[in-house]
Amino acid sequence: MTVSAMSAKELHDKMNSGKSVFILDVRNPDDYNDWKIEHRNLVDVNIPYFDFLDDNEDMYNPLPKDTEIVIVCAKGGSAKMVAEMVDKRGYTTSYLEEGMLEWSQFYHTVTVVDEPKMKIIQVNRLAKGCLSYMVMSNGKAMVVDPGRHYEEYLKLAKEERVQITHIMDTHLHADHISGAPELAKQTGASYHISRSEMQGSDIIPYHALEDKQTFQIGDVDVKVMAIPTPGHTPGSVSFLVQDRYLLSGDTIFVGGLGRPDLGGKAREWAQSLYDTVFTHIENMNDDTLVLPTHYTDLREVNEQGIVGAKLGEIREKNQVMRTKDRELFTEMVAGTSGATPPNYDEILKINRGDVQVPLDVATELEIGPNRCAIHHS
Known part of the structure; x- marks a missing residue:
């Protein structure tokens, strides 16, 4: 029996159907532990490819006989070989055709808001935990924090029958390449x-976001207010849509806050983050829906598949957002860090326009999980 190849979309649809999916990841343990496919309906096991070459019967003990096994590797080749070996032993198998390389470039959309005058769609790049948004009204659209694959937004705009007129980056991204400049070229938006995020670079044409700047999207009254929310980066900005929806970039997450240590000024930026939490957003209504640009934990995805939470719920669950003592807040935030995003400096240079790389290099630079958050829930 010939094993079948599965696309990233087919795998995601299968997991989203509500049925349990079994994945056999045949990459080496270090790669698997650093970054893997995750979903609430997923059971997985890691058995490296080379172990199967020993033809040891014990390798097959963790594998179920009564369900399909989806085999995953880095780029598809090893998974196909293992799938054929496992298939010969009577298991039902398929494999992710282009492996984690394909999974890293898969985008999934979910509608967050669908009102008579406005619609907001969240675009989830699942492998990276990267979120972007399309805010639409009366045939016009604004895109916030688009990923590198700008074609996804052109396709979505076509499906929704809207014209993209504004493209926003909440900050200069360090873990993935922004699709905003290229999307602007393609659409004329x-x-x-x-301005501080670009550090004086004039290579990429852009309009500088100003304090309390208001944008009109469509012919109806959809106010998008730019709010400085420094802390993750000095020039971080959030967008408040209709006074109810906060597109918070990497400043506030469902389960934490943006890391202030990536610029090498952890305490200084943590002080800015304190001012953001207790000044800029202090008076925002608890019912404000926070829609961030990243997530790091499946628990941040609700039953509807949306990453978002009411501001009041985030305040209640997040200890650091209730810590009004400035010094203690600073210690809690500045003292919490993890691994720096891979290729951090190179990606910043690309997003600022200082460096250009070919497509295959860009793909490799983005491989891996999101590391832009700190958690204090």
Whole structure:
């Protein structure tokens, strides 16, 4: 029996159907432990490819006989070989055709808001935990924090029958390459980012976001207010849509806050983050829906598949957001860090326009999980 190849979309649809999916990941343990496919309906096991070459019967003990096994590797080749070996022993197998390379570039959309005058769609790049948004009204659209694969947003705009007029980056991204400049070229839309994030670079054309700047999307009254929310980066900006929806970039997450240590000024930026939490957003209504640009934990995805939470719920669950003592807040935030995002410096240079790389290099630079959050829930 010939094993079948499965696309990333087919795998995601299978997991989203509500049925349990069994994945056999045949990459080496270090790669698996650093970054893997995750889903609430997923059971997985890691058995390296080379172990199967020994033809040891014990390798097959963890594998179920009564369900399909989806085999995953880095780029598809090893998974196909293992799938054929496992298939010969009577198991039902398929494999992710282009492996984690394909999974890293898969985008999934979910509608967050669908009102008579406005619609907001969340675009989830699941492998990276990267979220972007399309805010639509009366045939016009604003895109916030688009990923590198700008074609996804052109396709979505076509499906929704809207014209993209504004493209925003909440900050200069360090863990993935922004699709905003290229999307602006493709659509003729204006690209907006804080001037301090670009550090004087004039290579990429952009409009500087200003304090309390308001944008009109469509002919109806959809106000998008730019709010400085420094802390993750000095020029971080959030967007408040209709006074109810906060597109918070990497400043506030469902389960934490943006890391202030990536610029090498952890305490200084933590002080800025304190001012953001207790000044800029202090008076925002608890019912404000926070829609971040990243997530790091499946628990941040609700039953509807949306990453988002009411501001009041985040405040209640997040200890650091209730810590009004400035010094203690600073210690809690500045003292919490993890591994720096891979290729951090190179990606910053690309997003600022200082460096250009070919497509295959860009793909490799982005491989791996999101590391832009700190958690204090």
